[in-house]
Amino acid sequence: MxxxxxxxxxxxxxxxxxxxxxxxxxxxxxxxxxxxxxxxxxxxxxxxxxxxxxxxxxxxxxxxxxxxxxxxxxxxxxxxxxxxxxxxxxxxxxxxxxxxxxxxxxxxxxxxxxxxxxxxxxxxxxxxxxxxxxxxxxxxxxxxxxxxxxxxxxxxxxxxxxxxxxxxxxxxxxxxxxxxxxxxxxxxxxxxxxxxxxxxxxxxxxxxxxxxxxxxxxxxxxxxxxxxxxxxxxxxxxxxxxxxxxxxxxxxxxxxxxxxxxxxxxxxxxxxxxxxxxxxxxxxxxxxxxxxxxxxxxxxxxxxxxxxxxxxxxxxxxxxxxxxxxxxxxxxxxxxxxxxxxxxxxxxxxxxxxxxxxxxxxxxxxxxxxxxFSQKRNRFIWLNIPYPQFAQTIQDEVGSTPAIIITPHMHSAGNLKLQFPHSLVISMDQRHLVDSESLLKILARGNQQVVVASDACSPNANDQLSEFAIEIVGQPTDRLVWQSRRYRYLYGDESATTTLGFAQMEHSIDPIAAIYDPLSASDRIGALPPQSATR
Known part of the structure; x- marks a missing residue:
């Protein structure tokens, strides 16, 4: 050779x-x-x-x-x-x-x-x-x-x-x-x-x-x-x-x-x-x-x-x-x-x-x-989470590309940025990168959809995400349209599912709170979901 x-x-x-x-x-x-x-x-x-x-x-x-x-x-x-x-x-x-x-x-x-x-x-x-x-x-x-x-x-x-x-x-x-x-x-x-x-x-x-x-x-x-x-x-x-x-x-x-x-x-x-x-x-x-x-x-x-x-x-x-x-x-x-x-x-x-x-x-x-072979190894990885399908759901339900997407952590933020290249994606754990001036310019245009997307790792985390969304957008969160979907892990069978969620406001810039679901990606990552998750 x-x-x-x-x-x-x-x-x-x-x-x-x-x-x-x-x-x-x-x-x-x-x-x-x-x-x-x-x-x-x-x-x-x-x-x-x-x-x-x-x-x-x-x-x-x-x-x-x-x-x-x-x-x-x-x-x-x-x-x-x-x-x-x-x-x-x-x-x-x-x-x-x-x-x-x-x-x-x-x-x-x-x-x-x-x-x-x-x-x-x-x-x-x-x-x-x-x-x-x-x-x-x-x-x-x-x-x-x-x-x-x-x-x-x-x-x-x-x-x-x-x-x-x-x-x-x-x-x-x-x-x-x-x-x-x-x-x-x-x-x-x-x-x-x-x-x-x-x-x-x-x-x-x-x-x-x-x-x-x-x-x-x-x-x-x-x-x-x-x-x-x-x-x-x-x-x-x-x-x-x-x-x-x-x-x-x-x-x-x-x-x-x-x-x-x-x-x-x-x-x-x-x-x-x-x-x-x-x-x-x-x-x-x-x-x-x-x-x-x-x-x-x-x-x-x-x-x-x-x-x-x-x-x-x-x-x-x-x-x-x-x-x-x-x-x-x-x-x-x-x-x-x-x-x-x-x-x-x-x-x-x-x-x-x-x-x-x-x-x-x-x-x-x-x-x-x-x-x-993540399922056979009893360990799903980030590549198994179906972010493209999740992004398509958001696109279909919102009816347009969101102007702003708020996420709990950089991993979700990066994945959603890849799916929504024209959106401003904000991560709660990287708040020092938020450009207030650019954010205000987007919100000032009017009729701009703001979405909070979350894998809802815990109720406390979602509460923090909601507070963060309020801080970023500056509006109360009492008018929410909740959406959650269960997705099958990529290369997983019907028993291997995860729940991803998002929320939006009907009228532009009101902020959005996250969804909590015990069958979230953060809970599931690294372990095979129980069989009961298929129902």
Missing amino acids: LDWILEKRYRFAAVLLAYFGLHVIVRVCISGSLDFDESEQAFLSQWFSLGYNSQPPLYTWMQTAMFHVFGYGVMPLALLKNVLLALTYLCVFGTVHKATGNAAMALVASLAMMTIPQISWESHRDLSHTVAVTFAVSLLVYCVVSLRHQPHWKWYVAIGLTCGFGLLSKYNFAIVIVAVAAAAISVPSYRRWLLDRRLILSVVVAAVLVAPHTYWAIDHLQLASSKTISTLTTEQTDSWSSNVSHGAYALVTSTLACCLLTLAIFLVAFRDSLKSILLQWKSNRDATDPTTLLIERFFLIVGLALMMLVLSGNALEFKNRWIQPFACLFPAYLMLRVGRYAYLDRVAMNRVCISAVTLMAVVLVAIVARPM
Whole structure:
């Protein structure tokens, strides 16, 4: 398989195009509803802002541009993500190829990223910002390696652009910048170019790109940092030793979750030449390739930074996706460490290649099976909720497209925005994004339908939603037209149903209250509905 791909220069690109193109097609066909990160992007795309929440805004800006080009739909969401993933694979290929001049080693290093579960599976399941920052890491290392081989000013500009891209994708990219810079300074053949005065170009370009959002983040510091801090410090106790042990365990397990399968596949694949490889490492330590040292020291510095967070006692939680941007270079590092035995042991390289391609097929099948077999797994997911049918019900009952839709949470808001692209969709849990001036302009037009749509997770939640609707629209809620419908979950049988509801006012801008039904989507999500729900 390896030789077949390398036989023609275009075949590797064709393999990536086919694989990620299939992911786009599958995602469009499998469900018209959105998962969590997807719905967040659809909802946030209603505004252009220097910041939205605890994540930087670049991914939302890119997604908004995709919606403007292709219109609202599942396809632009899937397309952006898969383009970024494909570019990540190409960057890793380019890095290893520039370092070794060997296309076979570069191909295996790139395809081996399929052995990292967080990249091969979770990125397709439901990630956004993490996908962008993973691409930024691979691109930054590619630019630094390219600078060593071609010390031209354009690579300094490219490094600045990449740093800006990364910082506007996820805040933890700052660790990547520090780690790459420190690692490069420690390697003589990289140091001379990193300390060149042209590096000022990189700093200026990156500073110009991130300055507007930095100003917003400082002005909204609590909003920008609250989620990250709360996630890191969850289950924090008064005992420093307990916090450290908890954080160290989380860091180690997340790292192993990202890297263990990759390491196991390489060990099995190169089992015949493993002894020779180990002897080579021991006898040629001083002759190690500079790029190998660069990536190795990058890992060491990142690990040290994360351990310092753990030792502070303030970091108790490390999610697998937080390790993904650092782990994306792990297959490239292993390939570089294997060294000349990579191209001498062609059988081993084919084993890695075949494993990666097999995992491609497995992931595609799993992506399809996940929503289709939710009922058999006794666990429905967001993709099973029939939001397109629910939106059609609202359209039919209201008689026109609502001007304003009020929802309890961002997930419902994003799904309904996808179905009603010309409506202003407001989420109660993101009230800081409500633009009062735009809202008043809509209401001032007269005869504008306002709808509150809810999956009615609890009576208390619906009461809060009603109060929120009153606050937003500024009218009493005593004239309501209640509607509720029971829908069968997508890919579920007749026993698998959920109730979604909405309410409207006959005369334009009077506010609407939500519906409570004990058989709501929030109650049902994650568990198979009881058989009694069919009646």
